[in-house]
Amino acid sequence: MEPVITIRNLSKVYGEKVALSNVNLDVYPGQIIGYIGPNGAGKSTTVKILAGIIQDYSGEVTVAGFNLAKHVLEVKKKIGYIPELSEMYDLLTPREYLAFIGKLFHLGDEVIASRSQRMLESFGLSDHMDQRMDGFSKGMRQKVLITAGLLHNPQIVIMDEPLSGLDANAVIMVKELLQVLKAKGKTIFYCSHMMDVVERVSDRIILIDNGAIIADGTIGALQKDGNDSLEKIFSKLTSSDDGLKRAGSFASAYRDNAENRDNGHE
């Protein structure tokens, strides 16, 4: 099978900071890739490059047969990018915002109207379609962002913490949606810090740290030495200290003269 995403020697530098260093990766159609890593590891840089937002990088990226550097528009047409709790023009209503996004992806008015209606209905937002989003909760905004990212029926879906702010029912729905999209042959690039979710939904997990891939495989392959959870594996591979020790060190900061006063024991 031909990979749908091919990354060769991908590097990106911000000033003196190396965000990505010689990343190589092949992603196949119908896979859900769990893309994980500590803060500042290079996850967002990778997905922004794949989404065509960052264009000054070195290396070669091919998406759906198109060279990203040469055919960025073709690539963007194939990709649905869902950023984490990102800024929106929230003075608009969801219907208006989706109409605007739909036009940017060259969708017809009727297609936009019917997809927006049905997708937001599934999220339970149909009553709010004509209300400005500046009064929306985080979860409601995230539902609109997910809808906006999927409106044009993309072949590849890039999700950056898509469950942020969602209520339990919406979380279940999005997790099911991932499976439905996968069954339809779509490739999903799923970035998250929620290890339990990544472990459950991903076919393949890629762990990135300091701009380089340090682990790549199914959860079974990553557990080769035992039965560790993904959280444990993540901690072992990316942290020099153990979490308990660091938590203890954090709490020890209270052992100062002000502790008694804070607790009202003067």
Place this chain on the structure above:
Amino acid sequence: MNKILLSLVMLPSALWERLGADTVQLKAILNAKLLVDDRKPLSFGNNKGPAHSRKYTTITTMMVSFFMGLIYILPVLITAADTVIGLTMFSTLFMLLLTFTLMTDFVGILIDTRDKLVLFPRPVNDTTIMLSRLLHIFTYLARLVVPMCIPAWIVFGLIKGRKGVLFFPLPVLLSVFVTLFLVCGLYLLVLKLSRPGRFKDVLNFFQILFSVVFFTVCILSPGMINPEAFETLKVEAYSWVKYLPSYWIATCWTWADHAAKVLPGTRWMSVLSVVFPLASLWATVKLLAPGFVKSLVTSDNSNMERMPGAQAGSKKKSAAQKRMYHRANLFNKSDASKAGFMITWLQTSRSRSFRMKVLPSFAYVPVYFFFLLFSGKHSFTEVWDHLPQGKGYIALLYMTAFVIIEAINYITISDQYKAAWVYHAAPVNKPGEVIAGAFKAVWVKYFLPFIAGISVFVFAVWGIPVLFDIILATVNITLFAAIIMRTTANRSLPFSRKEQIKDSGVKNLVRVAGTLAAMGGLVLLHYAAAGLSAPAETGFTINLSAFSDTAWLTVISFLLKALLLALSSVFLWLVFDSLKNTAWETLQKTE
């Protein structure tokens, strides 16, 4: 600078404590706010700017304030004839300008809810939060007021000597206090009384209304002041001024000069000038602070609370949306243009800051036109009767350019500029198409109805023969607007930039000056073609009908206008095409 300001506002700590504030928290909040101000990019009113240019932008702001302050020399000169009336005029003008600045730039700080997650969950009482905001606004005013008052201070010192130099800061400080507490008090009262959800709209309406009133007063008042009458100005002639706080402030001069002339029985009013701001402060804090945070949060969440009612309006809304989609399809071919058209149409209707900046310009045009018309020595009836014989309609038509230029200047700016990431993630081949759509939205939404309305007036006064002039002016103004849109500063995607003073000032200034010169040239050509050779000197009431009665001149005039129209149309097509074809690389250079 921050340390001085912080010490200054914390001087009356005991007073703040008596009013119910926690002074430790108050100082901490103000300190944090001043630090944040220092690290933001600078725009007039909102202290912003990258670190390296901060110094220069602060100096620029102070210079602008200094030059604005030159207008206060005029009322201060009157103090040579009558100190109290001169000081009353100074305080009135000063308070008027401060009110305008407060309403347009600073009062937002009072009702800002962006820090709600920082402050509202902490154990900080309403009085402390409200006072922190009032004093924060005061620090902004202090930065503006000091350079602004220097010219008037010098002149007052020259007239009144050492006593004058020492006295002058008092009326300035009192004027600042009166204005601050009155304006903020009014806003807080509206916040307390208005229905949730309507509050920000009511305030927006006030701001727009006051901008228009302020502009009208500024334009018309110099015409009402006769400099020759300065020598004879006497307080006795204006007994009604005793009801103005600015007069009470002016009577403080009697503390420095016991022989100063005031209206009979009003010497005691100087006490009022001190009591009044203190009473306003007390009333503002004691009566309006309780429930301040609750009112803010309620107004902030108003959109959610309005939800049940929103259903009723949705039918009406969808009809308006259909009309908007119809226009987007009618005026744009490509989808990217349609998207630019739609986002601009919708955002400009919803954004309060856009409305605040652009809507007053609709009123400025007629106000300024009538000011020009009636500023001469002729009577109203004389001017009005001779209006149809002149060419004043040309000036009026070109003044409408002000509206579209204002709109263009603000369609690229938004507080939510980061939301523009969608353009970069979408398959937009040429961002110029989105920009062109935005331009068309502004043209259709603001300019077209306005020039149509003005044309009705022009037809009514000058008759149908000026139709060709209207068409020519419309094309010329559109050409200019397109040129301005194409210049560096405005060649950006809609609502994708934050507001700030442009760093490349000189370059832009040259561009703007060049554009204005080109516009001036076109207007002169239009005047010339219409039969006038020197419009600036001749004014509007000169009748050249005898000159243009000759048939051959009419024909030449028409041919010239036709030629001008053809040339402008070609240029417009070229400029618009270039705008539409703006590539990502060009935008990146601009940004």
